[in-house]
Amino acid sequence: MSEVIYKRVALIGLGLIASSMFWAMKRGGLVGEVTGFARSAETRETARRIGLCDRVCDSAVDAVQDADLVVLCVPVGAMGAVAAEIAPHLKPGATVSDVGSVKKHVIEAVAPHLPDGVHFVPAHPLAGTEHSGPEAGFAELYDNRWCILVPVEGTEPKATARLRSLWEGMGANVDEMDADHHDLVLAVTSHAPHLIAYTMVGVADDLRRVTDSEVIKYSAAGFRDFTRIAASDPTMWRDVFLTNKDATLEILGRFTEELFALQRAIRTGDGDHLHAYFTRTRAIRRGIIEAGQDTDAPNFGRES
Template structure:
């Protein structure tokens, strides 16, 4: 028995070293448990230069196929809308038995986009680390981003358990707690806990921005706690969120339509002075908050 465990992989390639990808690289760099060799692939020369300066990868390249060919694991951290295209380049170059994984915030559509490129000898394990900040790009990454956060895995039928186990271990080494569920269930849960809140935050900022000039300038001046919190959520990356809304369309539209019905009912209660209804809805918010505090999620 050696004193330090061997790294999980010989070579790990991270495609798209932005907030999520760079955080994985920072973590891998910090304790060496993820892989002996870390490769970062990005199409953007400015980002490659930043990753080099940060010193979080052993190799930084725009040659995705070349990197994939020497890796035991290829992790796709690009926006959801780019997953299919990137996978189509990476998979044909991969070694038999090497594992493909992704970090996309939606799962059904990412899996659909990647499926046509899959090879029987390259296991694919979809994952979604539920961690993030309102920043993006390589400079946003940090080694502790995933500590005590959930990473949801949505393994596909017929894939070898060993691949799922390896990706589970990878995320646990990154500090996360893991859970598996179906891709469909994942997308519904994330639609309500993450996608709908972001959609509402973006929308209310737009609504405020459309107000007559005088009121709008005072919105900026007097932004109170509620609105300020919404703008923080709403400052996330537009391309990432456009991709998420479009790729989780069905679940997002379903949750939004439930929400809109409930908001209409609240409007009716306010119009007609239905105190009991209003208080009941407010109480539910408090009850959920209490449960979250008990679960130590808040």
């Protein structure tokens, strides 16, 4: 890298996503100084201990001073309040972005606070793990993953292009789309699957009383895959569902319809229907592997 993309970057919120951004930006030599802020004193302490951010500040206002890029990495439900707090302290010409899993709500919550002359380029990196917190981050998280930019009306193309360079420098592929489309696509690929996984794990937990510890013991029969996504951060996911309500409920409605059709096929013994359905779904997996979005190794290449 000959020149840095942003001289000063502020990360507001220091969880998995922000900390992975920090390590990825440093790996690529993409930025100058990175400041960071987290609401919890414990998180700030941890960040200082592990060298996360060049400077950890004790307030969001301090962190955004002179920043060329401010990235909001807090739960979706907290974005509006943070934006209101930092807005008067933003440098003219700065770019504000975020990493929220929902875009329409974030835009509605954040945009009204931002002063003229500040660019707003919402973003959503489609990457993560079931772990959370500052120590969960790692530089490779975004390699070959997608990051979706959702520029709002009137955003300068230059500001969007600059943020795109940053994400590409962190290893991601970048796409652009509008907020409504983003929220629908994510409801299918992420929000509904997460709610379904949470539900199945909850059902199994109820039955644990009946079956003792057997649900855990015998989880390798399929159930354990569900528990990984159902171990994701509760606050983040609460906010996702509350703020992408319509699209999520729409997909869940379709899901329930299909589930009922399959349940009826089971009840009536319609083996042909089941077989045809299961054959169709197999092809999707193939597409994902060919698109480089998952491994073909059996059981995800688990070590155990």
